[in-house]
Amino acid sequence: MSELPKTYEPQAIEEKWYAFWQEQGCFAADPHSAKPPYSIVIPPPNVTGMLTLGHVLNNTIQDILARRARMLGKEVLWLPGTDHAGIATQTVVERTLKKSGEIRHRDDLGREKFQEKVWQWKEKHGGIIIQQLKKLGASCDWSRERFTMDPAYSECVQRVFVDLYNKGLIYRGKRMVNWDPSALTALSDEEVIMKPQNGVLYQFKVEVSGAPGTFLSIATTRPETIPGDTAVAVNPKDQRYAHLIGKSVVRPLPPELPVAQRLIPIVGDEQVDFEFGTGVLKVTPAHDKADFEIGQRHKLAAPDVMNPNGTMNALAGKELAGKDRFEARVLAVERLRELGLLEKEEPYQNNVGFSERTDVPVEPRLSEQWFLKYPSVKEAKAAVADGAMKFFPERWDKVYDHWLGNIQDWCISRQLWWGHRVPVWYHKKNGDVFCENVPPADPENWTQDPDVLDTWFSSWLWPFATMGWPEKTETLAKFYPTTDLVTGPDIIFFWVARMIMAGFEYMGELPFRNVYFTGLIRDKQGRKMSKSLGNSPDPLDLIAQYGADALRFGIMRSAPLGQDILFDEKNVELGRNFCTKLWNAARFRQMHGGVTEGEINPVLLGSDDKWILLRLDAAIAAVTETLEGYQFSDAAQALYRFFWTEFCDWYLEASKAALFSGDEERKANTLAVLDFVIGHALRLFHPFLPFITEELWHGMGYREDLPDDQGGRTIMYAKWPARLGQDFEEYYGLEGAEQATLDKQAVVTAGRGLRRDSNIAANKKVRFILKHKGEVSTQDAEVLKLLLNAEALELNASYQPEKGTPTAITPLGDLSLPLTGLIDVAAEKGRLTKEIQKVEQELGKVATKLSNESFVGSAPPQVVEEHRQRQLEWQSKLAQLQRMLEAL
């Protein structure tokens, strides 16, 4: 045992223990272990990412689960790694290279050179977030770190692609996709974010061919796509227009084309809502999903009038060609106006899809892409529906179920360079398609598909691809399916649902048993954390300032199940304060000498000793229960309350009576209780506060000679505290022992109240007199005297206070504070009157209820009895107060 320094300095201590844990191989998972398995796979952060508060929340929860599982005697695998994050990483690297002037466009380098650059970038920056997770205390098995582009992992991805291709679930087709004109790639539906936009609804008219002077009015938000219109559609049930079906109209743009080439048919289609706009819809099959479907039904051509980068092409006419789509919109409107066809412009709010990554409006675009018809949907749905897999909070069940019930095929190809390349080759001459996880034998005759796969097409294999699949590895045998998954609800479709499907398809089993969805971290005004707002604190700064334990505890205390978290640095401060409290309580214990080897002697236990043991038992129960229900903030709160309010504020103070009593036997027994409680508390705290608990565990000298599972080497493997149990309570005589302390607490609070009401400084020694009703033990009297900071506490069962003596009613009898100098009768009168008012009010409430016949008649007897008891108590208190008032 070495003396603990005066203040807790987290930095050096954190580093010391993290290195120790790693050296000792404490995080390593052993598939040969006889212990029952517990496993989590980390949601792999972007390889180029930096630690955010979201990661802190997420990974602290995982670490708490993992550390607690170890203490419960499980063989724990927490498998870490990173994601190559295709589009995000490619964008970052490309931007950096442009900034440094190395390239103007990635084409300057070409595919292979560019890929090399990304790998270099990955090597340089890829480890950062892993190092940051270590600072947080994450107990991952780093020897198993994986990356979604590791060679073995890539093989898994290709194998799965080929398999799904052979099963006919992956196909290539020309479809309407979400196109990102900035990243120049297709996106999945999930990568499109709808945002309300303030736009304009334009109304223009077109002349019906062969009927001069007959016009149709069309409403549109996208006049720039008019050159791509191949029909106008009306609802066949719409009497206004039905007779025009089959005729043609003259498309106004581009104006330089001869009218004959601008004639487009009027078609009837049920999909047209005749309530909206004018009831006439312009049909642009190449630039709108709904229009594409109409086009298919009516066999319309689908000319693409745009370039991939969102500019108009030659088909849009010479005026629009080369112009950006938004610029073109303005020009198109001008043209319509000049032609006298523009009828109306009104402000209009509609939803526009934006690319999740580049935040650019997505362009619906017809293009050749790879699609996946999801496998094992039925099994994935059933797993959650029938409870084989549990979501926390439960309400995500519905969201998941709804999505799986309505899924569209997944567009999995991306026109990027960073990612897993589609394992498909086309024969240069005969056009044969070759899909294998190895290139064709005669590569010179084949061209590989240029596309790469959506990042999520690799991460959906994460739970088993990281464990050595497709080999039947020992790791898979031991740790799959995993126990818990901890992730944000924002990727429930992107990742969670898809992993479940992949799990069933390739392992024939669910990938995890429980999914805990964290909340989103927001700032204290409720705004999302974002770089541009500058409201996203750097967790590393917080760790440097407050310590990792403080950050962990602060964030866990404010993270209720399934609710968003409004992050406030105050909570980290609270965590820091709590660590200091823990530290100082330990120092206090240490002041009184080394850890006792002796057992607690039941005969010597005072009422407060028994009380704190019962409170400890309650804390063990509360923390265990809340953690089993994934209620981390409740667990943190229970710990906080137990340690600060119950242990430090009461027990530690009360224990001073024994510690300073001079009675060595009594002192030793009190120290034994302190050691017992602190030893349990440190273990309860360990999953939340790994560093400080380890430091104190060693610093306090807790039995370093013991075996691992008793915490000999590290607290990490010490047993998770079990409930004390019936035998324990009987042996130590704890049953019903709580009341004595509760009574004393009431006396102390009352006494301090008297002192304050009489304007006597807290540090001034005064004399209290307790007109005790029953027996008060010497020890209890000592505790009362100490905590009242009294010069003396006189026990006098027949005490008659002088007029005006401040007196309070307590469970142990009237407590008086006789004042020697001037007695302020008026003040005491005021105090009593105020209290009487309060009691009368309470009494009134109870009396009203009890005088209500239907209450007495219908309420359960014990409730009525409770009210009667309460009424009696209030009545007697009132009577006493009134007597006191009269005596003044």
Next chain:
RNA sequence: GCGCGGUUAGCUCAGUGGUAGAGCACUACACUGACACUGUAGGGGUCACAGGUUCGAACCCUGUACCGCGCACCA
């Protein structure tokens, strides 16, 4: 449009039928033998609104308003 959350003290949130709670903030007092990153005492709430069920509602039911999120979407 459909669905899901939320509305309780100045702030952030617990509280699922029987005496309204915590932390922070606030006020006052105190550097008494671990801790001022502290201690002690205190002030502060028609539990969003309107109906209903019940002896009894913050809690259950119906409806409304506002905030947030998700899904779908009308050009």
